Amino acid sequence: MMKRWIERIGLWLWEMKPQARLPYSESEELIRIVNLCKVYDTGTMKVVGLRNINLTIRRGEFVAIMGQSGSGKSTFMNILGCLDRPVIGHYYLDGIDISEMDEDQLSFIRNKKIGFVFQSFNLISRTTARENVELPMTYAHVPKKEREERAVKLLERVGLGARTEHMPNEMSGGQRQRVAIARALANDPPLILADEPTGNLDTASSIEIMELFSELHREGATVVVVTHEEDIAAFTQRIIRFRDGQIISDEKNETQESKAEEKGRTS
Numbered sequence: 001m002m003k004r005w006i007e008r009i010g011l012w013l014w015e016m017k018p019q020a021r022l023p024y025s026e027s028e029e030l031i032r033i034v035n036l037c038k039v040y041d042t043g044t045m046k047v048v049g050l051r052n053i054n055l056t057i058r059r060g061e062f063v064a065i066m067g068q069s070g071s072g073k074s075t076f077m078n079i080l081g082c083l084d085r086p087v088i089g090h091y092y093l094d095g096i097d098i099s100e101m102d103e104d105q106l107s108f109i110r111n112k113k114i115g116f117v118f119q120s121f122n123l124i125s126r127t128t129a130r131e132n133v134e135l136p137m138t139y140a141h142v143p144k145k146e147r148e149e150r151a152v153k154l155l156e157r158v159g160l161g162a163r164t165e166h167m168p169n170e171m172s173g174g175q176r177q178r179v180a181i182a183r184a185l186a187n188d189p190p191l192i193l194a195d196e197p198t199g200n201l202d203t204a205s206s207i208e209i210m211e212l213f214s215e216l217h218r219e220g221a222t223v224v225v226v227t228h229e230e231d232i233a234a235f236t237q238r239i240i241r242f243r244d245g246q247i248i249s250d251e252k253n254e255t256q257e258s259k260a261e262e263k264g265r266t267s
């Protein structure tokens with residue numbers, strides 16, 4: 001208990017350290033990546049995952065990451081999600097330089113600042129939807145009653161109010177992914193990351209999941225989604241394309257704008 005508090009206070013002070021933070025005026029940026037490289041060392045050979053990435057993502061953006069298999073999308077997402085660290089370069093998340101953090105600090109950041117959604121849902125199979133959603137709050141030491149109530153609210157939010165006590169294997173793929181999204185929202189993180197969240201879903205469920213991300217984006221969340229499908233990327237505002245570990249294009253998505261305008265006119 002004592003150790004936990006010391007860690008927390010340490011991180012809090014560290015966050016205050018002026019040289020670790022970007023100037024206040026730049027705080028509308030949620031993500032800044034500077035000259036980032038990632039090399040995998042397999043022992044027998046070195047594989048370049050990412051080369052010299054420079055990028056900023058502002059708060060409230062809805063971004064798609066696209067590119068062929070092996071182009072570096074997951075490598076990039078794992079760094080954004082603090083599951084992995086760059087070999088060279090800097091990653092500032094919410095103004096904090098992640099590249100300099102130790103493991104304990106990274107897991108604190110992951111829990112507080114990032115909600116991660118995976119292609120294979122990654123739910124714990126022997127626990128209910130509610131308990132799955134409660135888990136990140138348990139790590140964040142949220143009291144039991146409060147986390148139960150919040151988990152139920154989040155499940156209602158993703159349309160699963162009637163399923164809170166169901167096990168993952170009693171649900172469809174789309175429903176499991178909704179549980180995973182509710183879990184990602186548990187600690188109200190500023191950043192939501194999803195690596196091929198619709199990769200295991202049929203078209204109808206994929207659209208439902210993307211509509212849910214669109215709603216979260218409209219409510220102010222920053223969402224980054226990896227996808228192979230243009231139809232899925234069409235939901236976002238900005239499309240970043242990778243090839244061979246590099247960004248080859250980074251464009252505003254005009255289709256989404258016209259879609260949103262259309263929606264505005266008809267509603």
Ligand SMILES: Nc1ncnc2c1ncn2[C@@H]1O[C@H](COP(=O)(O)OP(=O)(O)OP(=O)(O)O)[C@@H](O)[C@H]1O
Binds near residue numbers: 070
């Ligand atoms: N743990 C690892 N060890 C060694 N090389 C790796 C590792 N993970 C990824 N790579 C390599 O890094 C490069 C980028 O892989 P990455 O998984 O980021 O691609 P991706 O764009 O997500 O592909 P996909 O669309 O198939 O998911 C590939 O050449 C891959 O072989």
Ligand SMILES: [Mg+2]
Binds near residue numbers: 073074075
């Ligand atoms: Mg991948």
